[in-house]
Amino acid sequence: MKNFVLYNPTKLIFGAGQIAALAREIPQGAKVLMTYGGGSIKANGVYEQVKKALEGHTVLEFGGIEPNPCYETLMNAVALARSEKVDFLLAVGGGSTLDGTKFISAAIGFEGDPWEILTGARPKTAVPLASVMTLPATGSEMNSGAVISRKSTLEKFAFSTPLVFPRFSVVDPEVTYSLPPRQIANGVVDAFVHVLEQYLTYPADAPIQDRFAEGILQTLLEVGPRTLADPKDYNARSNMVFSATMALNGLIGVGVPQDWMTHMIGHELTILHGLDHAQTLAIVLPNLLWVQRESKREKLLQYGERIWGIREGSEAQRIEQAIIKTRAFFESMGNPTHLSDYSLGDDCFDEIVRRFKGRNMLPCGEKRDLDEAKLRQILAMCR
């Protein structure tokens, strides 16, 4: 096990009816900017619950944060927060609203062009933020990272700083009942791939981290189909929601190598083609695992045995089966795994390779052995 720091100060307030807890968690006298997305919180009753819990506080609102939140949109919120001297941000929505609000938080006090936060600058301050999470997927409710897009340049970048850990996050599984099946399918796939990015690398003498990762995967396999079939089954939904939080709150990734190249490729497919984030992961991951099957051999065998019960056949056959079953799971959840399923072709492949090279990202992966040839091979298999 490698040396590590495990630090996560977010208070996770989990369960049915917990939005009312907001009232005691928001600092007295705070001037709150409530951020949200396209307005679904007004249709499902969350907006009303939040407003009621915030009674007695000064609350401004900023709606319209889009999926894959845009720098251009967020800078409008930054301007509002600066001019109104907001001192607390409350994101109400899914991962995009939350990621966008993390950027707002860090940008408000940033000297210089806030886009630099996405290209390596370290913000020195951040306005305290919290969340009411309404879409289980990204884990943003309990981590310090965010992914932001820029329309003008078609770029999608991540940043992370402990300053933007939510002070608290309210996660009420019942408010997710009204989400469309596509969002739930995406959430399950997103959480599953978050785990695999931290687990399917190479052995690092970290049995606790391995078993925690496997526990989340097994749970997602069990409850994913159940919660898709019966959205109001609280047991299935609450465990799916908790899985999504635990998949990316830093816990399973301590002391072990991590990959994240499925995400890096997927981000390009989202920004260039407009696919949902999880759709890109379902397309890329099985092919990346195939191309990297030698590099990831030991963990692929462990994954096949412990998650899929694959114990028969040669090593090559067991690895192939593990990848086939992973792809089949994504498809069974309603996430096709080829670009052609979305009527998309290979016209962006050269641009993706150009970007990886331009950013000096190659070779990449946990062993730095994913080079241009392998990247092109993965992309070709995504067709």
Add this chain to the structure above:
Amino acid sequence: MKNFVLYNPTKLIFGAGQIAALAREIPQGAKVLMTYGGGSIKANGVYEQVKKALEGHTVLEFGGIEPNPCYETLMNAVALARSEKVDFLLAVGGGSTLDGTKFISAAIGFEGDPWEILTGARPKTAVPLASVMTLPATGSEMNSGAVISRKSTLEKFAFSTPLVFPRFSVVDPEVTYSLPPRQIANGVVDAFVHVLEQYLTYPADAPIQDRFAEGILQTLLEVGPRTLADPKDYNARSNMVFSATMALNGLIGVGVPQDWMTHMIGHELTILHGLDHAQTLAIVLPNLLWVQRESKREKLLQYGERIWGIREGSEAQRIEQAIIKTRAFFESMGNPTHLSDYSLGDDCFDEIVRRFKGRNMLPCGEKRDLDEAKLRQILAMCR
């Protein structure tokens, strides 16, 4: 799954050579009281490492915190901290030093008799504390609880408040190499029982918590014997140490019922007989599981299958096997499971029952079905 709050702001700094990290973690200008136990840190080099990392800070020292830290001793530290206006506490040692320091932290600003902190009063302030943990067992390095004894009344009580979460804890597995085998055996048993207190209750539709708990148990079974046999095997030792932290940092207990009656009975055996904490757990737990085998039936079967691979036989046979194997594991680690192994008799049983009744603790357990008759039955089996 029940509603829950998951909150743990302690920064865990884990790995070989990490004590040097102290230098950047202690607040600038802090007046530090360094607390420790019987002086083993001076023999194993930890004292020197810590003092070096603290160069440039004002550091006072308070040594002599004993195993099962005593109120009487700790109040001397409180007096010192008050008169010297200490504003940061650094516990260097094992769970007893750390627990004692948590009490000191809460007692310094407490108005009234600080013993009330142990009998239900809620402290309103606490002096910030951190730790360098040298003995893997209690999990105190990453939780907000402490257990304190009082010599004058032969009482042992716990308290918990988020105010005493360590700001950070440095955990370097290498500094535990010099611990005697008995301490390591105790640590493995302590961590194992911490998990079982939160796991062996009744099903609560919490598969993530179950699997995390099982992951820690499986890891302890693997690395416990290895680290006892070869104390300097870093992989085994680091995973044993990490298991102990994860066993009682609040994670696996969220949203599920908890028992803790093995601990409650064990505390009495420690204070009345002077047994090590883990020795008492090894004695009590198998008997409590036997007496509560109907109440804990479903989880005992799950435990037997997933941890011990027991799939043959009737339910009663499988449960019996699971308990037998648990007892055998404790004994294989060097922890006898009967009072007679320590030449102790049954003369304290009436006093224990009297105390449980006097504190209105009966019936107890996760279903409130452990009554006086069952308590006497458990004690009788401990002989």
